[in-house]
Structures are given as C-alpha cells and as structure tokens.
Amino acid sequence: MTRIWSAGRLTYPALTLTALLSIFPIYWMFVVASRSSDAMGQVPPPLTPGGNLGANITRLFANPDAHFLTGLVNSTIVAVSVTFSVVLFSTLAGFAFAKLRFRGRNALLMVIVATMMVPTQLGVIPLYLLMTKLNWNDRLPAVIVPALVTGFGVFMMRQYAAQAVSTELIEAARVDGCHTLRIYWNVVLPALRPAAAVLGLLTFMTTWNDFLWPYAVLNDPENPTVQLSLRALSDGYYQDMSQVFTGTAIATLPLLLVFVVFGRQIIGGIMEGAVKA
Amino acid sequence: MVVQVDGPPPGAVRTRSRRPEREHRLARLDVRYSPYLYVTPFFLLFAIFGLYPLAYTFWVSLHDWDLLGVDPAFVGAQNYTQLMADADFWNSVVNTLGIFVLSTVPQLLAALWLANLLNRRLRARTTWRMAVLVPNVTSTAAVAIVFAVLFGREFGMINWLLDLVGVDAIDWKANRFAAWTAISAMVDWRWTGYNALIFLAAMQAIPRDLYESASIDGAGRARQFWSITVPLLKPTIIFAVIISTIGGLQLFTEPRLFNSGTNAIRGGPLRESQTMTMYMFENAFAPHYNFGYGSAVAWLLFALIAVVAAINVLILRRLGGGARKGDR
Numbered sequence: 001m002t003r004i005w006s007a008g009r010l011t012y013p014a015l016t017l018t019a020l021l022s023i024f025p026i027y028w029m030f031v032v033a034s035r036s037s038d039a040m041g042q043v044p045p046p047l048t049p050g051g052n053l054g055a056n057i058t059r060l061f062a063n064p065d066a067h068f069l070t071g072l073v074n075s076t077i078v079a080v081s082v083t084f085s086v087v088l089f090s091t092l093a094g095f096a097f098a099k100l101r102f103r104g105r106n107a108l109l110m111v112i113v114a115t116m117m118v119p120t121q122l123g124v125i126p127l128y129l130l131m132t133k134l135n136w137n138d139r140l141p142a143v144i145v146p147a148l149v150t151g152f153g154v155f156m157m158r159q160y161a162a163q164a165v166s167t168e169l170i171e172a173a174r175v176d177g178c179h180t181l182r183i184y185w186n187v188v189l190p191a192l193r194p195a196a197a198v199l200g201l202l203t204f205m206t207t208w209n210d211f212l213w214p215y216a217v218l219n220d221p222e223n224p225t226v227q228l229s230l231r232a233l234s235d236g237y238y239q240d241m242s243q244v245f246t247g248t249a250i251a252t253l254p255l256l257l258v259f260v261v262f263g264r265q266i267i268g269g270i271m272e273g274a275v276k277a
Numbered sequence: 278m279v280v281q282v283d284g285p286p287p288g289a290v291r292t293r294s295r296r297p298e299r300e301h302r303l304a305r306l307d308v309r310y311s312p313y314l315y316v317t318p319f320f321l322l323f324a325i326f327g328l329y330p331l332a333y334t335f336w337v338s339l340h341d342w343d344l345l346g347v348d349p350a351f352v353g354a355q356n357y358t359q360l361m362a363d364a365d366f367w368n369s370v371v372n373t374l375g376i377f378v379l380s381t382v383p384q385l386l387a388a389l390w391l392a393n394l395l396n397r398r399l400r401a402r403t404t405w406r407m408a409v410l411v412p413n414v415t416s417t418a419a420v421a422i423v424f425a426v427l428f429g430r431e432f433g434m435i436n437w438l439l440d441l442v443g444v445d446a447i448d449w450k451a452n453r454f455a456a457w458t459a460i461s462a463m464v465d466w467r468w469t470g471y472n473a474l475i476f477l478a479a480m481q482a483i484p485r486d487l488y489e490s491a492s493i494d495g496a497g498r499a500r501q502f503w504s505i506t507v508p509l510l511k512p513t514i515i516f517a518v519i520i521s522t523i524g525g526l527q528l529f530t531e532p533r534l535f536n537s538g539t540n541a542i543r544g545g546p547l548r549e550s551q552t553m554t555m556y557m558f559e560n561a562f563a564p565h566y567n568f569g570y571g572s573a574v575a576w577l578l579f580a581l582i583a584v585v586a587a588i589n590v591l592i593l594r595r596l597g598g599g600a601r602k603g604d605r
Contacts, residue, residue, distance in 0.1 A: 005396075005397055005398050005485075006397060006398050007397045007398065007399060008397070011394055011397055011399070014394055015394055015395075015399075015405055015408075018391060018408070018409055018470075019405065019408035019409065021466070022408055022409055022411055022412050022466070022470060023408065023411060025412075025420065025423050025424065025427065025466070026411065026412075026415060028423070028427075028434075029419070029423050032426075040426070040432050041431075041432050043437065044437065045432075045434050045437060089318045089319055089322075090319075092315040092316075092318070093315050093316045093318070093319050095315065096311075096312040096315040096316050097316065100308075100311070100312040100315075101312070102309075102312040102313060105312075108316060108320075111320075112319070115323055115327065115328075117519070117523065118327065118328070118331065119331075119523055119527055119578075119579060119582055120326075120327040120328075120330070120331060121527050121529075121554070122331060122334060122527070122557075122575040122576075122578060122579050123327065123329075123330030123331035123332075123333070123334055123575075124330070124558075124561070124575075125330070125334055125337055125557075125561050125568050125571055125572050125575065126329070126330035126331075126333035126334055126337060126572075127326065127330040128561075128562070128568075129337075129568070130326075130330065145322075145326065146322075146326035146327075148318075148322050149318060149319045149322045149323060151319070151323070154316075154319055174308075177300075177304075179303075179304070179307050179311075180307050180308070180311040180312075181311070184315075205414055208416070209416050209417050209418070211417060211418050211529070211530040211533075212529045212530065212554070212558075215533075215558075216558065216562055219563065226416075227416065227417075227418040230416075230418045230419060230422060230534075231418065231534065233422075234422045234425075234534060234537045235537050235538060235539070235541060239537070241426060244422060245422075245423070245426075247419075248416065248418075248419035248420075248422050248423060249419075251416045251418070251419050252415050252416045252419050255414050255415060255416060256411075256414070256415070258414070259407070259410075259411065259414045263403070263407040263410070264403055264407075266410070266414075267403070267406050267407065267410060267474060270410075270471070270474050270475065270478075271474055271475070271477065271478035272478070
C-alpha cells in the first residue's frame with residue numbers, strides 16, 4: 001500500500017530534467033558573464049565558464065550609461081529600508097490581530113486579506129502625480145515609502161502569531177505590569193522570529209526585483225536602481241552581451257546567496273502560508 | 278484579559294507604583310487603544326499609496342490630463358470611447374490574453390505534475406525543492422534579458438537547438454505567436470516551481486488513509502490522482518488561479534525587457550508583444566505624458582482582471598462539482 005509513495009522509475013529522471021531546466025538559464029548567465037563578447041556568435045554555444053569575468057566587471061562599472069555602482073547602492077538602501085519597515089509593521093499588526101481584542105478586529109482582518117487582491121500597480125499614474133507634488137520624483141523616497149507595508153506581511157504574521165505566541169505568557173506579562181509595547185518586544189517578537197525572518201527575506205527579494213514603479217518614477221539615468229541599470233544596458237545602442245550578462249549576474253547574485261543560505265526556511269515559509277491561506 | 282488587570286493578583290502587588298490609580302487608568306487605556314495603534318500604520322499607508330491612487334485613476338481617466346496638470350479639462354467618457362476605436366489598444370488586449378493563456382495553463386498543469394512527483398518519498402528532498410524554486414528567486418529583469426538572448430534570431434540557443442532537429446530559424450520578436458511563446462516561457466519558468474510547492478503543501482495535508490482505501494478498492498495511481506488529489510486540492514487551485522490571473526494580466530517586466538532599443542515599450546516593430554500595462558505606460562509616461570488616456574487603459578485592465586478572475590472561479594467550481602469519488 002505504501003508503494004504509491006515510493007519513487008517510480010521515472011521520478012528521478014523527471015525531477016533531474018526539471019532541475020536542469022530551472023538552473024540552466026542562471027548557469028548560462030554566469031558562463032556568458034565570464035567570457036569575451038564574441039562568445040555570443042559561437043557555434044555550438046560555449047557551455048563552460050571562461051576567464052574574462054574580471055575584465056567584464058571592470059568595464060561594467062566604468063560604463064557611463066549604466067551607473068551600475070549607484071544602482072547597486074540604491075537598490076541596497078531601498079530593499080533594506082523596505083524590509084525593515086515591512087517586518088516591523090507586519091509583526092506589530094499581526095500581533096494585534098492574533099492576540100489582542102478590539103472592536104472591528106475581524107472586519108479589519110478581512111479588509112487586509114482583500115487588499116492582497118487589489119492590483120495596486122494600476123494606480124501608478126496618480127502615484128506619479130503624488131510624487132511630483134511631494135517633489136520626490138527621481139529620488140529614493142518615491143520607491144521606498146509606498147512599499148513600507150504589505151497586506152501579505154500582516155496576514156502572514158497574524159497566522160503565525162496565532163499559533164506561535166503563547167497567550168498565557170502575554171497574560172502573565174500583563175499581570176506583572178508590562179504595557180503592550182513591552183509585551184510585543186519581550187514576548188511576541190522573540191516568538192515570531194522564524195516567520196519574521198522568512199517575511200524579511202521574501203520582502204527583500206521582491207523589493208530588489210521591483211521594476212515597473214522605479215522605471216516610472218526614477219527617470220534620472222544617473223540615479224537608478226540596479227534593475228534600471230540593467231534596462232539601460234539592455235536598451236543600449238551598442239550591446240556588448242558579455243557586459244550585459246555580467247550585470248544580470250551581479251544583480252542576481254545577492255538573491256542567490258540569500259537563497260542558498262536560507263532556502264530551507266524560505267521553502268518552509270511558502271508552504272506553511274499555502275496551507276493556511 | 279482585562280479582568281486580570283482589574284483584580285490585583287497577589288504576585289503583582291509588589292510591582293505596583295505609589296500611584297496605583299493613575300497606573301491603573303493608563304493600563305486600561307493601553308489595553309483598549311494600543312491595538313488600533315498597531316494596525317493603523319498599515320491602513321494609513323495602504324490608503325494613501327495603494328487605494329487612493331487606484332481610485333483616483335478613475336477620476337484622472339475622465340480628464341484630458343497632461344504633464345502640466347493645470348486645470349485639466351473634464352471630458353467625461355471621451356478617453357474610453359477613443360480607446361474603443363483604438364486598434365493599438367485592442368492589439369494590447371489580444372496580446373495580454375494570449376500571453377496569459379499560454380503562460381497560466383501549462384504552468385499550473387506542470388506545477389500539479391511536479392508537486393505529485395515531489396510528494397513521493399525522495400532522497401535529498403530539500404535539494405529538489407530548492408532546485409525547482411530557484412527560478413522564482415532570480416531577478417525578473419535579469420531573466421527577461423537572458424531569455425531575450427536565448428530566443429534571439431541569429432545566435433539564440435533555442436534556434437540553434439531547433440536547427441539541430443531540422444527546424445528553420447524563428448524570428449521570435451517579429452512573429453506574434455512566437456513572441457507570446459517566448460514571453461510565456463519566462464513566466465512559466467519563473468512560477469511553475471513556486472506553484473508546485475504551494476500544491477505540494479496542500480497535497481501533504483490530504484489524509485493518507487484516503488489513498489489506502491482507494492488502493493484497496495483497486496484504484497491505480499492515475500485514478501487516485503484525478504479522483505482524490507485534484508478534487509481535494511480545488512481550493513488551493515482556485516487560489517493559485519486567482520493569484521496568477523491578477524499577476525498574469527498585469528504582465529510588464531518580461532515583455533518590456535524581451536524587447537530592447539528605443540521603442541521597446543511598443544513591444545516589437547508591429548507591437549507583437551505589447552501588453553496592456555505596457556500600453557498604459559507608453560501613453561502615461563515619457564514622452565507622451567497623457568495621464569488621462571493612460572488611466573482609462575488602467576481601469577479597463579482592472580475590469581478585465583475582475584471579469585477573467587470571476588470566469589475562472591466559475592469554471593473551476595463547475596469542473597470539480599461533478600460527483601467524484603473522494604470529493605466531499
């Protein structure tokens with residue numbers, strides 16, 4: 001009877017094929033990034049890394065159209081600030097929704113779930129007008145401030161807090177005269193740490209990858225995010241593909257590193273969220 | 278919870294200050310109002326930067342609104358009637374729907390299949406899961422650029438492989454259906470593994486004795502998959518379809534970076550792969566800055582998302598509604 005759970009004859013070959021398809025474009029990106037620009041025209045296409053990576057990196061950072069270093073710095077600033085804020089506000093609100101009683105709690109929670117379905121990307125035009133009014137166009141607050149909270153984050157923290165935070169502990173802390181913010185800091189946050197870490201990682205990756213809104217609002221070519229640097233490279237009149245691919249590889253590297261180190265936790269977070277959603 | 282603050286518990290007496298009255302009142306205020314304080318940042322920021330812009334888009338769409346924005350003229354439904362007669366707009370609608378179907382249907386079917394494979398007893402379980410999820414954690418823009426090269430006409434690897442099996446080179450960017458296929462390939466590549474993990478999580482929540490009794494009744498693997506797994510997965514599948522619909526119909530980064538050069542926002546020489554979001558962007562931002570017209574595109578896209586999501590849910594409900602063994 002347990003036969004149906006064991007791997008079949010084709011299970012491992014099929015998984016291997018899928019894994020190869022998943023990894024190949026990333027691998028090939030690094031191959032081209034490490035070769036000279038004539039690698040593109042070779043038949044058959046080269047499949048092993050070359051020795052040109054250092055030279056490509058030097059040329060990339062010197063490219064006057066890409067402003068690649070500025071892009072990296074800007075993306076880091078944006079992604080770190082957004083991640084910090086999303087984790088803070090999500091854990092606070094998630095704690096309130098899971099463990100505190102207040103009038104309208106359930107209705108407000110439903111609103112949060114509904115906001116996850118709202119295609120906010122379609123509001124970019126008024127958002128652009130708003131940024132013009134605030135004089136934030138071409139400046140980083142324009143991409144940071146609208147991303148400071150997510151309904152997904154609040155909901156995820158609420159689900160986790162409901163089962164991971166001990167109500168007895170909260171009550172005991174209250175009896176000892178702790179105010180609510182102190183309870184959040186000393187009791188709730190430590191209990192939420194694993195899920196908050198996953199939320200932070202997911203938020204960092206999403207923010208790092210964001211393209212449409214930065215593309216709309218950051219029009220100064222000298223002040224891009226790293227994704228906008230990639231666009232400038234890719235739209236360039238003269239395309240040196242090994243240089244473009246060096247850019248894509250460097251822009252992907254932080255995400256891959258995060259994934260290699262925390263992959264197990266990220267997978268856990270995605271799968272746990274799925275069961276409860 | 279409030280009760281325990283009211284009644285002085287023995288252990289707490291020591292820690293009370295000399296002004297119990299005031300402390301007491303503060304504690305009550307804290308218990309009653311602090312929850313609102315904690316949820317307010319979300320609602321405030323979402324209202325300002327999420328909901329208000331979306332609603333205000335409709336107001337802008339009723340105006341002839343340009344970059345200066347000084348006293349925009351109210352024009353009623355004019356932007357909408359103009360869109361109805363705009364061939365480029367309808368072209369973007371067809372592209373959006375075509376790419377959506379080509380990217381969502383194979384993606385969800387493949388994800389189901391992949392989840393079923395991952396649901397077996399496997400060696401190196403986490404490694405396999407990481408391998409299928411890795412496309413999802415890469416930079417979207419980077420991947421779009423890489424795929425654009427893989428699907429290149431002259432030196433692309435896909436055409437080289439096709440040539441090995443005797444198929445002539447395809448001009449992926451200048452042929453509508455080919456462009457749809459290439460862009461859908463990027464979307465599929467990115468999201469299949471992610472959805473597979475979502476389905477896998479739901480599969481693991483199905484009680485195993487259901488399969489064991491089906492097995493005793495003589496149902497084979499395939500039969501069990503279609504009669505037990507799929508029906509019990511229906512809520513998760515509906516969830517995945519809605520999320521894919523909302524994301525898929527707003528597709529922008531992949532088609533935008535699949536094309537390159539000065540007019541890439543048009544999605545190819547004859548707009549072969551321009552999606553609705555790209556068309557909105559082309560009109561609303563540099564160099565045209567026609568905010569009113571772009572906003573009308575945004576609202577029609579919003580309506581399309583709502584309609585397609587509703588149709589999908591109706592179809593899926595119907596599909597699983599038949600009397601199937603194992604359906605509850």
